[in-house]
Amino acid sequence: MKKTLVVLAHPSIERKSIANKIIMEKIRTIKGVKIKNLYQEYPSFKFNIETEQAALIEAESIIFQFPFYWYGVPGILKEWLDQVFTYSFAFGSTGNKLKGKQFLVSMTIGGPEDAYKAGGYNNFPINDLLKPLQQMANLTGMKFNTPIVSYNMIYVPGVYNKKEEVEQRAKEHAEQLYKYIVGS
Numbered sequence: 397m398k399k400t401l402v403v404l405a406h407p408s409i410e411r412k413s414i415a416n417k418i419i420m421e422k423i424r425t426i427k428g429v430k431i432k433n434l435y436q437e438y439p440s441f442k443f444n445i446e447t448e449q450a451a452l453i454e455a456e457s458i459i460f461q462f463p464f465y466w467y468g469v470p471g472i473l474k475e476w477l478d479q480v481f482t483y484s485f486a487f488g489s490t491g492n493k494l495k496g497k498q499f500l501v502s503m504t505i506g507g508p509e510d511a512y513k514a515g516g517y518n519n520f521p522i523n524d525l526l527k528p529l530q531q532m533a534n535l536t537g538m539k540f541n542t543p544i545v546s547y548n549m550i551y552v553p554g555v556y557n558k559k560e561e562v563e564q565r566a567k568e569h570a571e572q573l574y575k576y577i578v579g580s
């Protein structure tokens with residue numbers, strides 16, 4: 397198993413999450429996986445850049461775990477990228493610290509899969525919407541692995557989905573991610 401760093405970006409994993417909570421409960425059982433809970437560690441978004449960069453250097457495999465928010469990553473994850481993936485660290489002529497690492501997006505999506513297509517409610521396939529992250533991996537020399545995504549993960553009682561079904565899908569997602577990590 398590769399040395400793995402899971403960067404978790406969920407604003408309320410303990411109180412409000414269903415899907416990401418179930419996924420993280422499973423991932424926490426894997427010995428040796430380092431988990432960085434951004435909202436918990438940095439509620440004011442003031443990152444310790446040295447600590448963050450050291451954790452990235454140490455990892456052979458980097459995973460972003462997050463709920464899809466406004467067609468992208470939650471705000472804290474974008475801010476973390478902006479502050480931590482600096483010139484001469486992540487890119488630029490000497491910025492090669494991430495080169496050769498494995499990178500994976502593991503994401504829960506509120507909407508249904510068939511909304512994510514040309515002419516659908518959300519117009520674009522999910523792979524198109526993930527292109528900024530794919531290009532971030534390209535620029536930094538990381539290998540962009542096929543994302544693990546699950547749809548229909550929003551739960552609003554009586555409106556969107558049934559709780560047990562969301563929980564079941566989250567368990568399946570967790571299983572897939574677990575296998576990816578232990579098999580790496």
Ligand SMILES: Cc1cc2nc3c(=O)[nH]c(=O)nc-3n(C[C@H](O)[C@H](O)[C@H](O)COP(=O)(O)O)c2cc1C
Nearest residue numbers: 413414415416463464465466467504505506507550
């Ligand atoms: C601020 C916010 C923005 C969201 N934006 C999207 C979106 O752009 N597309 C989508 O399909 N779902 C969207 N959702 C739904 C979340 O992706 C969904 O609730 C989440 O993946 C469920 O995971 P959780 O139970 O761990 O919170 C959004 C939810 C919130 C709170």
